[in-house]
Amino acid sequence: MEIIRVEGIAKSYGQHQVHKELTLSIERGECFTLLGPSGCGKTVLLRLIAGFEVPDAGRIAIDNTVVTDPAAGINIPPDQRGLGVVFQDYAVWPHMTVFDNVGYPLKIAKRPKGELRDRVMETLAMVGMSGLERRLPSELSGGQQQRVALARALVANPSLLLLDEPLTNLDANLREEMRFEIKELQRKLGATVLYVTHDQEIALAISDRLAIMDEAGRIRQTSNPWEIFERPTDPFVFNFMGIANFVPVRRAGESFLVGGGEQLIPWEPPQGDAPKWVAGFRPSDVQVAPEGTGIRGTVKRASFLGAMMHYLIEVDGAHLRTSIETHEAVAKGLMFKEGETCVISFRDLLWFNADSLAEVVKQ
Amino acid sequence: MSPITRKSGFGVAQLLLFFSISILVIVVAVPVLLILFNAFWVDGEFNIGDVAKIIMEPDTYQALVNSLIIACGTTIGSTIVGTFFAWLVTRTDLPYKGFMKAMFLVPFMLPSFIGALAWKMLLSPNAGFINKFFINSLGFAGPIFNIYSYLGIVLVEVMYLFPFVFIQVCGALERMDPTLEESARISGAGLFTITRKITIPLVLPSILSGALLIMLYSMAHFGTVAVLGIENGIFNIPTLIYHKIHQSGGSFDSIRTGTVLATVLVVTAALIIWLQGKILRKGHYQIIGGKSFRPMELKLRALRVPLLALCLAYIGFTIVLPTAVIFLVGGLKTYGLAFTWENLSLNNYKFILFDYKVTRDAIWNSVTLGLSAAVITMFAGVMISYVIVKMKVRGKGILEFLGMLPFSVPGSVIALGVILAWSGKYGINLYNTVWIILVAYIARYMAFSLKANSAALEQVHDSLVEAARSCGATMWQSLRDIVLPLVRPGMLAAFFLIFLPSLRELTVSIMLYAPTTRTIGVAIYTLNEDGETVVSAALAGIALIIIIVGQSLINRFTRKAGT
Numbered sequence A: 001m002e003i004i005r006v007e008g009i010a011k012s013y014g015q016h017q018v019h020k021e022l023t024l025s026i027e028r029g030e031c032f033t034l035l036g037p038s039g040c041g042k043t044v045l046l047r048l049i050a051g052f053e054v055p056d057a058g059r060i061a062i063d064n065t066v067v068t069d070p071a072a073g074i075n076i077p078p079d080q081r082g083l084g085v086v087f088q089d090y091a092v093w094p095h096m097t098v099f100d101n102v103g104y105p106l107k108i109a110k111r112p113k114g115e116l117r118d119r120v121m122e123t124l125a126m127v128g129m130s131g132l133e134r135r136l137p138s139e140l141s142g143g144q145q146q147r148v149a150l151a152r153a154l155v156a157n158p159s160l161l162l163l164d165e166p167l168t169n170l171d172a173n174l175r176e177e178m179r180f181e182i183k184e185l186q187r188k189l190g191a192t193v194l195y196v197t198h199d200q201e202i203a204l205a206i207s208d209r210l211a212i213m214d215e216a217g218r219i220r221q222t223s224n225p226w227e228i229f230e231r232p233t234d235p236f237v238f239n240f241m242g243i244a245n246f247v248p249v250r251r252a253g254e255s256f257l258v259g260g261g262e263q264l265i266p267w268e269p270p271q272g273d274a275p276k277w278v279a280g281f282r283p284s285d286v287q288v289a290p291e292g293t294g295i296r297g298t299v300k301r302a303s304f305l306g307a308m309m310h311y312l313i314e315v316d317g318a319h320l321r322t323s324i325e326t327h328e329a330v331a332k333g334l335m336f337k338e339g340e341t342c343v344i345s346f347r348d349l350l351w352f353n354a355d356s357l358a359e360v361v362k363q
Numbered sequence B: 001m002s003p004i005t006r007k008s009g010f011g012v013a014q015l016l017l018f019f020s021i022s023i024l025v026i027v028v029a030v031p032v033l034l035i036l037f038n039a040f041w042v043d044g045e046f047n048i049g050d051v052a053k054i055i056m057e058p059d060t061y062q063a064l065v066n067s068l069i070i071a072c073g074t075t076i077g078s079t080i081v082g083t084f085f086a087w088l089v090t091r092t093d094l095p096y097k098g099f100m101k102a103m104f105l106v107p108f109m110l111p112s113f114i115g116a117l118a119w120k121m122l123l124s125p126n127a128g129f130i131n132k133f134f135i136n137s138l139g140f141a142g143p144i145f146n147i148y149s150y151l152g153i154v155l156v157e158v159m160y161l162f163p164f165v166f167i168q169v170c171g172a173l174e175r176m177d178p179t180l181e182e183s184a185r186i187s188g189a190g191l192f193t194i195t196r197k198i199t200i201p202l203v204l205p206s207i208l209s210g211a212l213l214i215m216l217y218s219m220a221h222f223g224t225v226a227v228l229g230i231e232n233g234i235f236n237i238p239t240l241i242y243h244k245i246h247q248s249g250g251s252f253d254s255i256r257t258g259t260v261l262a263t264v265l266v267v268t269a270a271l272i273i274w275l276q277g278k279i280l281r282k283g284h285y286q287i288i289g290g291k292s293f294r295p296m297e298l299k300l301r302a303l304r305v306p307l308l309a310l311c312l313a314y315i316g317f318t319i320v321l322p323t324a325v326i327f328l329v330g331g332l333k334t335y336g337l338a339f340t341w342e343n344l345s346l347n348n349y350k351f352i353l354f355d356y357k358v359t360r361d362a363i364w365n366s367v368t369l370g371l372s373a374a375v376i377t378m379f380a381g382v383m384i385s386y387v388i389v390k391m392k393v394r395g396k397g398i399l400e401f402l403g404m405l406p407f408s409v410p411g412s413v414i415a416l417g418v419i420l421a422w423s424g425k426y427g428i429n430l431y432n433t434v435w436i437i438l439v440a441y442i443a444r445y446m447a448f449s450l451k452a453n454s455a456a457l458e459q460v461h462d463s464l465v466e467a468a469r470s471c472g473a474t475m476w477q478s479l480r481d482i483v484l485p486l487v488r489p490g491m492l493a494a495f496f497l498i499f500l501p502s503l504r505e506l507t508v509s510i511m512l513y514a515p516t517t518r519t520i521g522v523a524i525y526t527l528n529e530d531g532e533t534v535v536s537a538a539l540a541g542i543a544l545i546i547i548i549v550g551q552s553l554i555n556r557f558t559r560k561a562g563t
């Protein structure tokens, strides 16, 4: 059953059209991530759902209640939408203690004092902030303020939590820990989470489902993390999910040739009759060897990065990137020098029509 | 689980916008429009020829010229004095710089018309103490200086206005990145070249903007010219407006002349503010960052002691001497007696505080007017700034425009406009009551409140309010719980920025007072005009004490709040 339904939303600021015809639905109880490059309109969408902005057209329903529909003149203010929101900049109130910050939603709901106290302490314990309730935000670290913001969003048991890049300002360790905790909380409480980020790693780790949004605010693919990573349906998603290698391939009669050279492709040919194709790989799917079967290339650049070796390889005018763990490269004799030739094979690849790829390369 | 309830928000935003626009329209826009209307609209038609005729009348024309002469003289003088002292206390090894800097800011607190009174006592051609001393004791044939002159007026205004330039230039010099100068020095430039090529161009915008502020202030300045000019028939625009209205009891002709003069002031003020905005926007401001640096200090060497003496002499002559004279004269039995112990007592002070109804009323009026104006203007300013800075509503542009108005309407213009608006012609007659003064104070000090409050509101990030809304708080609740507590320092600043100056206000109240609604400023001025010099000086002394005590309380208070 869906808890949020976004239907044909359009929103523009002056000349700048951020969203047009955006449709999205989120199931009850899932952790749904909206992933896209920064500036693509994720925050705008979140603000539309929370009620801080009004769409130009379209409809948003939460829990089967239409909360905004400009055509019908409906716009329920944010305070009556029953959501928990965590802002990118925490938005912890600097003049209130941790206790007062977290207790505010309950105070507004006029809950009795004792219940308020118990619930606040319980929530603070949940985010690992027990004992700090009398501090002011200025006496907290960034990560602790983050937890206060999270506790404040959770304290009233909202059925729906909106999180806008809440982990961006944390250091790597804390980010990983908090990411885990958010996921744990969501499971424990059974809340629905809409999480917005530009960080694919977090998105893959945390989501039950995720949607990839492109620069123009269009949703390119919605699926579970595994499918998004392994079966991207379009080159934008592919590109966005990892540094991709794109090798142009041209059709010559019945055969397909790599780049500008005469080497035949060693893989299944693409389905379709377009004359130009592009094969896409992840660096981790590219295997190099000193000799054997595969296509021949030249090592253009070899970079030693400690645990990893990075190679840039040219194949008849096309460039590929690959990386191998250094100890593996040493053990298997794969330490290439610049200018050496090598043989490349591929574990996995995806075919794209060259025309559809043009826009990805442009980005 | 929090249920989603459907309740339509009643247009709080529109309501606030409506109130904000109404306040500014009623308090500022209507008076100004009435002035323009009365100036240009004669017998039901637009008549610019008549305006030109009024401007060319000898006394009006002379007042315009006088305003210009005095404003230019004051601006040039203050700029030189202010820049020089600013450079001394920031960029040299002058001793006691901190103390000097504090002292150079004292004139900000002192009402210039009280200063003018003091200088009148010191340097009036026949009765001034200094002139008398030179004639009687040193055998001079005549007075050494006549304060009732253009030069006298300009000098007194410079003494009280130069801090505007001083504070701006000090700020710019302190914030200027010294590496700019250092790199010039490394590349071999001498100190003179560095000053000319690097320092001056960098602080020029600050100097100019301070100078323009003084120009604006002096053009529209009433007190000094009123005290020192009348004797020799020197009128500027504000004093002529006052003279016309006061003498004629509000006849049509005098009101028209007044509105034409006021129009000139409004246009000049708008022009100056526009220019100032341009200079501050252009300028080399990006190089002057927000950080404080430890600037390179020039060694004064042999000049160190003479320059210290100069500063002390300046402070003694312009601050200590006039203040002392006010208190001493306030202690005399009769004006003209020598300052001996037999002639001095506290009787005048007792008299004005406890017995004399005129002065007791005046003090009461000023305190209550100041408090009410400060409270009302503070709250109105918070609301208006909130709508301007924080809210997204249609029609905000109008409010933004109206919000600029208070900054460019001088006191005498407000007073005249308020007379036009509230004298019964439009149904409400407040003339001769305290209410008309209150309305005028609100208009006059709205700019301070808008400035302090919008600065505070800029600091309150939107997401803080949105967080409250998403916690279930209504717009009113989020205002009460989040916005108000966070802008409280700005509101307090606004309160004091209004309350203290209103205690010594003269320009507006002098145009609007009735026998029972004198303010402290009006009482000092009129008592002095009536020849009650010692009583007037005693009241001025009391006013100085109130102001200084108030100011130091605020300084202590704000310093505590800041830490």
Ligand SMILES: Nc1ncnc2c1ncn2[C@@H]1O[C@H](COP(=O)(O)OP(=O)(O)O)[C@@H](O)[C@H]1O
Binding pocket: A013, A016, A018, A036, A037, A038, A039, A040, A041, A042, A043, A044, A045
């Ligand atoms: N209040 C606003 N006024 C004008 N433009 C806006 C506003 N809010 C967002 N935008 C524009 O909308 C686009 C999407 O912004 P946003 O949703 O914040 O991106 P992100 O995906 O990084 O969160 C950006 O180009 C931004 O400039």
Ligand SMILES: [Mg+2]
Binding pocket: A042, A043, A088, A164, A165
């Ligand atoms: Mg964002």
